[in-house]
Amino acid sequence: PPLSILQGAASLREAGFDVRVLDANGFDLDLAQVGRALSEFQPQMVVTRLAFDCQEEDLKVLQVARQIVPSGVNVVRNKIISEAAFILEDIASRPEVDLYVMGELDVVLPPLAKALESQLSPNGTLPDKKEEWYSNLLGLFYKGKTGFVKTPPAPLMNVDLAPFPAYDLLPSVAPYHTGVFPKHFAMIQTSRGCPFGCTFCAYALEKYRPRPHKLVAEELKWLRDSFGVKNVLFFDDILALNSDRTADLADELIKEKVGIEWVCCTRANLTDVPSLKKMRQSGCRELAVGIESGSEVILNNINKGVSKDDIRA
Numbered sequence: 001p002p003l004s005i006l007q008g009a010a011s012l013r014e015a016g017f018d019v020r021v022l023d024a025n026g027f028d029l030d031l032a033q034v035g036r037a038l039s040e041f042q043p044q045m046v047v048t049r050l051a052f053d054c055q056e057e058d059l060k061v062l063q064v065a066r067q068i069v070p071s072g073v074n075v076v077r078n079k080i081i082s083e084a085a086f087i088l089e090d091i092a093s094r095p096e097v098d099l100y101v102m103g104e105l106d107v108v109l110p111p112l113a114k115a116l117e118s119q120l121s122p123n124g125t126l127p128d129k130k131e132e133w134y135s136n137l138l139g140l141f142y143k144g145k146t147g148f149v150k151t152p153p154a155p156l157m158n159v160d161l162a163p164f165p166a167y168d169l170l171p172s173v174a175p176y177h178t179g180v181f182p183k184h185f186a187m188i189q190t191s192r193g194c195p196f197g198c199t200f201c202a203y204a205l206e207k208y209r210p211r212p213h214k215l216v217a218e219e220l221k222w223l224r225d226s227f228g229v230k231n232v233l234f235f236d237d238i239l240a241l242n243s244d245r246t247a248d249l250a251d252e253l254i255k256e257k258v259g260i261e262w263v264c265c266t267r268a269n270l271t272d273v274p275s276l277k278k279m280r281q282s283g284c285r286e287l288a289v290g291i292e293s294g295s296e297v298i299l300n301n302i303n304k305g306v307s308k309d310d311i312r313a
Contacts, residue, residue, distance in 0.1 A: 001026070001176050003187045003235055004077070005049055006165035008105030014163050015110040017117075021169035024061065026176065035064045042069060044126055045116060047101075047109065050078040055091070062096040071126040073116060075109075077101035080202045082141070092143045098129070103139030103154035104192075106162060111137055159192055159209045164219050173227045180263055180286045181231040186223050190216045190249060194237040196267070198292075199302045203237040210245065213252040220258045231285075234264040243275035250275070250282035261285050269310040 002023050009019045020041050024034050038046070046065040050058045055078075062074045074097055081087050082102050092100050101108045115134055119127035127133055131144050139154030167173065167186065176185045190213070193206040223229035240246040246266075253260075263286040271287070279287075291311050293299055299306065 001165075001167070001170070001173065001185075001187050002049060003165060003189075004105050005047070006167060006169070007162065008047060008109045009166040009169055010163040011106035011110050012113055013166060015113065017110075017113050019166070019169065021166060023170060027171065031060055031064055034061055035068060038065055038068045043072060044069070044120075044124075045073045045075060045113060047075040047077070047105065049105075050076050050081060050091070052078060052080050055081075055087075059091070059094060059096060062094075066096045071129075073098050073112075073126070075099045075101060075112070077105055083202045088141060089143075089148055092141055092148060098142065099134065100141040101139060102141050102150065104157050107154045107157050108137075108139040112140075156207055156209065157192065159189075159211045160215070164222060167223065167227055173223075173229055178231075178233060178263065181261065184228050184230045185232065186227070186229045187233045187235040188216070188219055188223070189236050190234055190239065191236045195241070196238070196305055197303050198305070200292075206237070208238070208241060210240075213249050216249065217252050217256040217258055220253070220260050221256065224258070224260055229260065231261040231263075234262060236264065238270075239264045239266050240270060242270065243272045246271065247275040247278045250278035250284070253282040254278075258283070263288070265290065268306050268313070 002021070005021060009021050012019045020043070022029070022034060022037055046062065048058055048061050062076065065072060065074055076091065076097055077100065081091065082100070088100060091097055112134065115137060119133045131142065131149070134140060135149065135151070138152050140151045142149055165188070173186055174183050177183050178185060189211070191208060191210040193208040194201070194203050195205065195208050197204050220232065223232065240249070261283045264284065265288040268289050268291070289311065292302065292304055294308065296308055299308070
């Protein structure tokens with residue numbers, strides 16, 4: 001599932017905007033079908049996430065959008081690319097791209113949409129492509145009249161207040177699966193951010209923001225009861241900073257009788273046998289461990305903070 005897009009859509013809708021979500025990859029839509037959907041909806045703003053390994057294919061969506069709504073605002077985001085200036089500048093220079101989001105979509109998009117709305121003419125005509133109306137917004141990168149502009153960083157989302165991702169804007173969750181789980185699969189986050197400093201990671205040293213486990217259990221039950229979700233991936237940057245929090249999450253899932261199987265990613269030195277047993281009891285079926293390398297030298301050089309002995313244990 002396109003989780004960041006669903007998070008951004010939920011925040012836009014909460015702010016009062018009319019939103020559509022189109023998962024062309026998940027539902028096997030070709031560009032002609034995407035074009036027809038855009039033509040029918042006539043969006044004033046189109047937002048797409050770039051996958052790191054298929055940027056050119058993803059940008060074709062914005063090329064189609066530019067043809068259908070020439071004066072619309074085209075927005076892209078990929079967290080990893082935002083850390084690589086030479087790629088970021090190349091994408092921001094493309095004629096089909098107006099703005100690059102540097103922060104979290106659910107934080108940056110509502111103020112951007114409100115600013116755009118304030119610039120509409122009485123009959124709904126979009127503003128000219130002038131940067132004045134968005135130059136004072138946070139968390140944006142774009143090619144301005146005199147060169148590239150990066151506005152000040154946007155604040156991080158208060159995860160306690162974030163609405164549930166807008167899964168209801170998808171036709172269904174039937175196409176989604178993992179190697180472990182079959183269809184009717186979803187992704188949620190129990191936290192955002194990671195305080196560790198692995199040098200290769202775009203999320204390193206971003207403030208760790210855990211959600212209350214009661215809220216996580218509520219979202220899981222909503223996914224189960226509303227969409228028939230049977231299994232999930234906890235798509236956290238890091239599931240837990242210590243085994244106590246992982247065990248507490250497991251206890252909440254057991255107490256609330258969530259009844260969903262789940263997988264997650266973790267560090268080798270953040271689990272212990274009692275918490276693993278609790279996780280299993282609450283539905284955990286797979287742990288993906290960030291090993292990164294079998295070389296102690298490389299592990300030290302990338303500031304992993306995990307030894308081969310930790311991994312073996």
